[in-house]
Amino acid sequence: MDHFESWKDLLNPEFYIQLGGFWLILFIIFAETGLFIGFFLPGDSLLFISGIYAVDIISTTFGSTGSDFLDTTILATAVALAAVIGNEIGYWFGYKSGPMLYEKKDTFLFKKKYLFKAHDFFEDHGTVAVILARFLPIVRTFAPIVAGIVKMDKKKFFLHNIIGAVAWSYILIFAGHYLDKLFMDQFDIDLKKKLELIIIVIVLVTTLPIVIKFFFTKDKERPTQD
Template sequence: MENLESWKDLLNPEFYIQMGGFWLILFIIFAETGLFVGFFLPGDSLLFVSGIYAVEIIKETFGSTGSDFLDTTILASTVAIAAVIGNEVGYWFGVKAGPALYKKEDTFLFKKKYLFQAHDFFEQHGALAVIMARFLPVVRTFTPIVAGIVKMDKKRFLIDNIIGAFLWSFSLIFAGHYLDALFKNQFDIDLKAHLEVIIIIIVLITTVPIIAKFFFGKKKEEAATENEN
């Protein structure tokens, strides 16, 4: 078992898999939305890498079913459930204490700007925001809180929450598992030996839309200000 050598390990999904396996993965997925300080946790890359290790993770936790597909399905399903519970806690937190967050001072683990970004995203995409936010780092942490603040219908939120959680979990975990198998069989490449590159690619794919939205949003605000003047 590895020890935490630096803060960089906290951004490395393989570190969590080796440290705590199945149960730690579930906690991290829950914490990313259930605990608003979880925005820095490696959600997307953790799911993808967990898919690569799916069979080993299930075997060490429960014993293998003898089917790669079933092992991967068990992992994806339990992760999705943890994600659903996390969002429900985030929604409850938004209902109970959300408005106070707008008055809270920024700290190392909390930035008010993230709350405003999630609010803008929610306002722009409506109910679909709960589903879409699953695939966007930072935004997915604060969207359920904003949904609670604006008193989104509980049943509507639960339905979108479940859809988003299962789409997110199954797409990334199955992608990791079967792309690893594909690269091994077709190109004799073990993705486990290239995890750093994979993580960087996933981070770029998931953060570029947010950066682009922020950049172009600033440009629009500046243009609007110039027109007013």
């Protein structure tokens, strides 16, 4: 798969890995929060599958270190850095122009209800929400913006941002890499040939709770604005 064939490719993590490799992966992770319109892009599944291809990705981009662990660490560290930068830009945007978002009309790429949901999540979980949000699609896109809107302490946000980004990138990328090796060594199963199933499972596990909360729970009443 080396070229765009249909809109479905946009939801397929392998498409981005084959199309742009290392640099496109970093841009997508950054865009999820830094551009706040990336909530529809693959995040968790992209990292897990990037872990499966970690050695190939690093070898193609920089040349392999000769160590699977180091190659995977380089990829996870770069992804964590992109995630931190994205969140910081999201925070800055929320800090400077957050109130404007509550006046913004819904578009295809922006839904005000997602902003409200992220705000509720932030209120329920406090500052640790910055860490937890990393593992929740949609919420992680808007959480840094909400943190900026509510004027969360910049140093606290930065610390939680780093913790969340490192935990998210390292857990998913290393899980992908070493589960692939485990399944191949122990069960002779090549996860690269099961990517569609893996994507479906990850999407269901990560998004089902969000879908239930977003669409099947009663929204908190919002004060009407004059």
